[in-house]
Amino acid sequence: xxxxxxxxxxxxxxxxxxxxxxxxxxxxxxxxxxxxxxxxxxxxxxxxxxxxxxxxxxxxxxxxxxxxxxxxxxxxxxxxxxxxxxxxxxxxxxxxxxxxxxxxxxxxxxxx
Amino acid sequence: xxxxxxxxxxxxxxxxxxxxxxxxxxxxxxxxxxxxxxxxxxxxxxxxxxxxxxxxxxxxxxxxxxxxxxxxxxxxxxxxxxxxxxxxxxxxxxxxxxxxxxxxxxxxxxx
Numbered sequence: 170x171x172x173x174x175x176x177x178x179x180x181x182x183x184x185x186x187x188x189x190x191x192x193x194x195x196x197x198x199x200x201x202x203x204x205x206x207x208x209x210x211x212x213x214x215x216x217x218x219x220x221x222x223x224x225x226x227x228x229x230x231x232x233x234x235x236x237x238x239x240x241x242x243x244x245x246x247x248x249x250x251x252x253x254x255x256x257x258x259x260x261x262x263x264x265x266x267x268x269x270x271x272x273x274x275x276x277x278x279x280x281x
Numbered sequence: 282x283x284x285x286x287x288x289x290x291x292x293x294x295x296x297x298x299x300x301x302x303x304x305x306x307x308x309x310x311x312x313x314x315x316x317x318x319x320x321x322x323x324x325x326x327x328x329x330x331x332x333x334x335x336x337x338x339x340x341x342x343x344x345x346x347x348x349x350x351x352x353x354x355x356x357x358x359x360x361x362x363x364x365x366x367x368x369x370x371x372x373x374x375x376x377x378x379x380x381x382x383x384x385x386x387x388x389x390x391x392x
Contacts, residue, residue: 173323200378211369211382212324219378259323266378269314272323 173273175260181279184250190276192243192260200266201243203235204259206275212259218243219266250280287370287383295391300357302386304370305350311373313346314380315355318367327355327368360390 173194182188192201200219204212217225218237232254234246243260257277261270287304294300304313312331316324328344330337330353337344343356357364370383 202380211385214379214381217378224378257321261324263378267311267373269326269329270324270380271326272316274323275321277321 173260173262173271175258175273175276177276178274179277179279181281182247182250183281184252186250187246187248189247190245190258190260190278192245192273193241194262194271195241196262196264196271197240198262198264198271199240200263201237202261202263202270203243203245204261206257206259216245217266247278250278252280254278255280287368287386289386290384291387291389293389293391294360296360296362298360298390300360300364300388300390302355302368302370302388304353304355304383306353306370306372306383307351308372308374310348313344313353314371314373315342315344315353316369316371316382318369318385320366324369357388360388362390362392364388365390 176191202217203215205215206212214227215229216235221237232249236244257275259275260273263270310332312329314329315327317327318324328337328339330344330346341358346353367385367387369385371380373380
């Protein structure tokens with residue numbers, strides 16, 4: 170299995186909702202990432218997990234809460250989001266953080 | 282803040298022509314990577330070139346790295362309509378785990 174999967178593909182939520190994005194890989198990668206990408210912009214790093222521990226948090230607002238339950242799964246919990254948080258959220262994984270990253274197809278999030 | 286800047290921002294060519302995209306960065310890097318993104322989808326890794334390498338090839342792709350000028354280029358030879366996508370360079374530094382993406386080049390290849 171050489172892919173990163175993300176669910177859901179699309180998500181529409183209100184500003185008071187709580188939702189979660191899920192990411193899964195079975196390549197034995199030990200580094201996993203969340204990125205946010207606005208239209209016609211490059212991906213921006215949000216969080217990095219290395220060996221299931223949070224190693225980088227790029228000053229992301231607390232309404233985004235990452236979780237790494239095990240080496241194959243990465244979640245992003247969303248609460249009280251703002252309309253400007255609408256974007257494509259990409260998950261990626263890397264063997265050990267020193268090599269290329271493999272990206273999932275993304276979750277397109279719309280906050281109303 | 283963005284580490285890499287790319288030019289051109291957009292490139293339109295005919296099938297069969299070569300496409301060259303350039304990337305410049307500001308600080309020392311461990312490696313530089315190129316990714317492709319089809320509209321609204323995930324990124325696909327193309328090539329990784331380490332700071333001690335100068336050139337790398339993969340099929341129709343050729344990447345060069347000049348650390349003295351802090352720049353890299355991606356050449357796609359004999360382009361095809363299927364190469365239409367956005368291309369991003371990304372620099373790895375700060376302990377390798379952190380990838381910073383350039384603004385990207387939008388390539389359109391016309392049949």
